Amino acid sequence: MIAQKLFKTVDNAPLILFRIFFGLVFVAESFGAIATGWVTDNLVAPQTNFTFIGFEFLKYLMGDYMYLHFVIMGLLSLGVTLGYKYRFSIIGLTIMWAAVYFMQKTSYNNHYYLMLLVCLIMSFLPANKYASVDVKQKNISPKNYMPQWILLVFIIQVACVYFYATIAKFYPDWLNGTVTSNMYASMTKFPAFSELFQNHYFHLFIAYVGIAFDGLIVPALLWKRTRIFAVVLSLIFHISNSITLEIGVFPYFALAFCIFFFPPEQIRKIFFKKKQPLNEDIPEYDYESKKVFQYFFIPYLVIQILLPIRHWFIKGDVLWTEEGHRLSWRMMLRSRSGVVRFKVVNKVSDERLFFELSEIYTAKQIARINTPDMIWQAAQQIKQEFAKKGIDVAVFAQSSLVSINEKPSLKLIDCKVDLTEVKWSHFKHHDWILLSYDSDNESFEKSISSKPPFQLITP
Secondary structure (H helix, E strand, C coil), rough: HHHHHHHHECCCHHHHHHHHHHHHHHHHHHHHHCCHHHHHHHCCCCCCCCCCCCCCHHHHHHCCCHHHHHHHHHHHHHHHCCCCCCHHHHHHHCCCCCCCCCCCCCCCCHHHHHHHHHHHHHHHHCCCCCCCCCHHHCCCCCCCECCCHHHHHHHHHHHHHHHHHHHHCHHHHHHCCCHHHHHHHHCCCCHHHHHHHCHHHHHHHHHHHHHHHHHHHHHHHHHHHHHHHHHHHHCCCCCCCCHHCCCCCCHHHHHHHHHCCCCCHHHHHHHCCCCCCCCCCCEEEEEHHHHHHHHCCCCCCCHHHHHHHHHHCCCCCCCHHHCCCCCCCCCCCCEEEEEEEEEECCCCCEECCCCCCCCCHHHHHHCCCCHHHHHHHHHHHHHHHHCCCCCEEEEHHHHHHEEECCCCCCEEECCCCCCHCCCCCCCCCCEECCCCCHHHHHHHHHHCCCCCCCCCCCC
């Protein structure tokens, strides 16, 4: 009975409207990234990059070509918006955005990941069956209905984002306002609100509003009596974030998901007044895409539900070790700063060699070398630089002091381990990452316990 309901036919107006809005968001993202200098700063100017581990080959795309890459993405996004050669446009956009996403972590944002996931979802959906150039040119047969499971896929996806974002906020530094205090302390572009932004009760208010919004917004959108109120709150919440936090297109992208919580007929009446309503000629159930649902979307949703909890099964606090942090909807939870100094040793002569990080990395990239994965990657890159000269080296993180939320810095990496000789795993703890309660850190913490908190500035 439940399976039948999943394939019950509903108006496809929400999917069509979302396709148009989604395409426009990507048009803005693609051309906006060029206009604001994001492409230049992250993909053209740097000599190398911190890719996702396993995607190092993408570094070969870096350089002036990336301007063309983003222009092509913008054109493909326009094709998605218009429903022009939709299948080609959305698959092409998915592949090209995946390349951008996995190519760099220096300017990482969770919304880049969500946009990639939605690209993937949209690649399997009939989002061009109405209000599209494909229909107008008679390249495909028009259709004004879809199976109900399509709505469910989007609802579960957005519920995963908000649910895990809520759970992640239940830790001391969020609950006592430390994170929001640090967040607003640096905001100087709103002088009229400077006194408010320094107020501790305002920091607590923002912290608990964040928890309440993330935790209750999906249930509020699902319940008819609170749906309009939830949309209004979403508008206020996301637009205020857009203004104060400057997080690009994400607030407007997030608002688009509200479409899937309204009755499809209501969306049709408001946005597609000329669209024919469903009638008795329409089949009661749509099993055309049953295999896609069974063999792609069910496994996909299971992964989305399970992937964010992997850090609970990895030794240590994810806030410190970062193992399992990415792809887990741990959004804007902490500030992280630190300085790492590497020791490079010639394996043959045992001679200590000098290497300046600024030779291959930008200042922004160097400032991000405070997470274990990027420290490990930097060590591999240093080894490669010396290999070009015919020198085989060992690379140690001689000093790795990291601060979370502007608290006293602690040692992160075991300085006795040659990082070029250890492998990286995405699903287990690495023993060379020191836990906050390790003996090395206990002794270091005692040595600074009588001193005021400090923050090391990465050169």
